[in-house]
Amino acid sequence: MIDYFAIGLTHLLMALAAWRLVMRDDLDHEIKPDGDPKEPGGA
Amino acid sequence: MLDLALAAFVLGFLALGLRRPFLWVLAYLYIDIVAPQKISYFLLASIPLSLIAFLAAFAGWLLADDKTDSRFTARQGMLLALLIYCGVTTLTADFPVEAADKWAWVWKALVFAIFLPLTLRTRLRIEAAVLFMVLAAGSIVITGAIKTLASGGGYGSLHFFVSDNTGLYEGSIISCVAVAVIPLVLWVARHGTVFPPDKRVRLFGYALVFACLLIPVGTQARTGLLCIGLLGVLSLRSVKNRFLYVGVIAALGLVVVPFLPSTYTERMSTIENHAGDQSASTRLAVWAWTIDYAKDHPLGGGFDSFRSNRLVIQTTDTATAGNTSAVAVNTVEDRGRAFHSSYFEMLGEQGWPGLALWLALQISGLWQMERLRARWGKRALAARGAPGAGPDAQWQAPLATALQQAQFVYLLGSAFVGIAYQPFILMLIGLQCGLWSYLRRIDSPDRAVIRPPLRLTPGAEPLMP
Numbered sequence: 001m002i003d004y005f006a007i008g009l010t011h012l013l014m015a016l017a018a019w020r021l022v023m024r025d026d027l028d029h030e031i032k033p034d035g036d037p038k039e040p041g042g043a
Numbered sequence: 044m045l046d047l048a049l050a051a052f053v054l055g056f057l058a059l060g061l062r063r064p065f066l067w068v069l070a071y072l073y074i075d076i077v078a079p080q081k082i083s084y085f086l087l088a089s090i091p092l093s094l095i096a097f098l099a100a101f102a103g104w105l106l107a108d109d110k111t112d113s114r115f116t117a118r119q120g121m122l123l124a125l126l127i128y129c130g131v132t133t134l135t136a137d138f139p140v141e142a143a144d145k146w147a148w149v150w151k152a153l154v155f156a157i158f159l160p161l162t163l164r165t166r167l168r169i170e171a172a173v174l175f176m177v178l179a180a181g182s183i184v185i186t187g188a189i190k191t192l193a194s195g196g197g198y199g200s201l202h203f204f205v206s207d208n209t210g211l212y213e214g215s216i217i218s219c220v221a222v223a224v225i226p227l228v229l230w231v232a233r234h235g236t237v238f239p240p241d242k243r244v245r246l247f248g249y250a251l252v253f254a255c256l257l258i259p260v261g262t263q264a265r266t267g268l269l270c271i272g273l274l275g276v277l278s279l280r281s282v283k284n285r286f287l288y289v290g291v292i293a294a295l296g297l298v299v300v301p302f303l304p305s306t307y308t309e310r311m312s313t314i315e316n317h318a319g320d321q322s323a324s325t326r327l328a329v330w331a332w333t334i335d336y337a338k339d340h341p342l343g344g345g346f347d348s349f350r351s352n353r354l355v356i357q358t359t360d361t362a363t364a365g366n367t368s369a370v371a372v373n374t375v376e377d378r379g380r381a382f383h384s385s386y387f388e389m390l391g392e393q394g395w396p397g398l399a400l401w402l403a404l405q406i407s408g409l410w411q412m413e414r415l416r417a418r419w420g421k422r423a424l425a426a427r428g429a430p431g432a433g434p435d436a437q438w439q440a441p442l443a444t445a446l447q448q449a450q451f452v453y454l455l456g457s458a459f460v461g462i463a464y465q466p467f468i469l470m471l472i473g474l475q476c477g478l479w480s481y482l483r484r485i486d487s488p489d490r491a492v493i494r495p496p497l498r499l500t501p502g503a504e505p506l507m508p
């Protein structure tokens with residue numbers, strides 16, 4: 001049960017992160033060196 | 044069910060790589076840390092997952108990735124030299140069969156550490172690599188921490204998903220790595236853009252740090268306690284309010300100690316009085332043997348050269364009753380004991396040249412991170428007041444600091460555990476090389492244009508560095 005929770009939670013987060021990364025242009029090319037208007041630093 | 048879910052996750056991950064080949068690099072990080080093929084019983088167990096992910100990552104970089112920004116740094120050269128040197132000592136090893144077994148995983152870890160920095164060309168890639176290392180290690184740490192809370196753990200009795208003592212699934216190793224990863228967890232929680240810092244991210248980050256701190260309690264590895272202590276001292280350099288920090292740590296200590304299981308406090312007390320402890324005495328005997336061995340074999344005896352040792356260990360037990368103390372001296376004979384220290388592992392296996400190369404690799408990392416920390420720390424302070432500089436000058440110095448702290452913790456922990464080629468730590472070194480190379484590149488004066496922007500936001504003016 002504990003194993004399922006730990007695997008489930010972290011794998012869900014990794015899947016979400018992978019999906020978000022695929023969607024971002026700045027993964028493969030730096031768009032500009034300072035200030036990225038698309039990605040605010042805070043929530 | 045778990046098998047299906049893991050297989051679906053891995054397949055999905057690899058499929059996403061078709062769209063962005065860099066995802067295969069992350070897939071390799073994940074597979075190497077979590078080893079899903081070992082958790083799985085049938086579906087993934089029969090597939091050479093690690094090899095597939097590595098080949099995909101390498102092919103993706105070779106065929107599809109832009110290589111104009113990839114740089115081969117001096118420390119990657121050191122890794123390459125270490126790889127070649129280890130290859131040579133494997134050919135002439137004292138124990139050729141055992142040495143070949145160890146070589147089989149060491150070369151992969153070294154090759155990946157050399158390769159990783161070549162792919163870390165953008166800020167987001169560096170962050171993604173840190174994030175996946177944190178989450179992948181987190182999957183092991185979280186399960187260990189919850190089991191510790193539930194049962195109190197015990198030396199050698201805390202079970203993770205995988206019960207073979209390899210990779211990160213060994214008590215002393217995960218204790219050291221879990222503490223080393225704490226600075227990276229905090230960095231991701233504060234400076235991440237994949238999961239921008241909000242309440243949930245911070246909550247998860249702090250919970251994961253707590254889980255990391257519980258691992259040395261659960262595994263009852265004494266190394267972990269020393270690592271926590273060192274990290275606490277190192278953090279004094281970066282915290283804003285030192286008095287508050289020391290106060291909080293002291294208060295936490297007072298609150299936590301009564302809740303620690305008694306087996307844990309008993310075991311920890313043997314750090315001071317190691318004469319009665321066979322494990323500590325064995326270590327000292329192995330280390331003395333290794334120094335002698337290096338006199339006869341200055342170029343190293345190849346992997347697993349410890350197998351030829353024969354040790355006679357004396358332990359003293361002092362029992363005190365009233366005013367009288369009875370000292371019992373026990374003599375124990377032992378053979379083929381492992382090095383129990385990365386420094387002696389390097390010396391015994393790769394000789395003085397190997398140890399020197401390994402130390403140079405480690406010390407140059409500490410030095411490079413210190414330089415980045417100083418340079419970007421100043422810039423971050425300046426940027427806070429500068430209009431338009433925004434948060435983009437703020438993440439570099441903290442990441443360099445986190446990577447340096449992680450390495451310091453590792454270097455202390457590895458004094459008592461033979462983890463000189465631990466793949467997770469080699470990835471960390473790869474990250475350091477990547478960060479160093481990336482920041483030098485964006486810092487160089489001739490870099491007027493970044494990349495030809497593919498889909499630049501309309502109206503956004505390119506800024507000069």
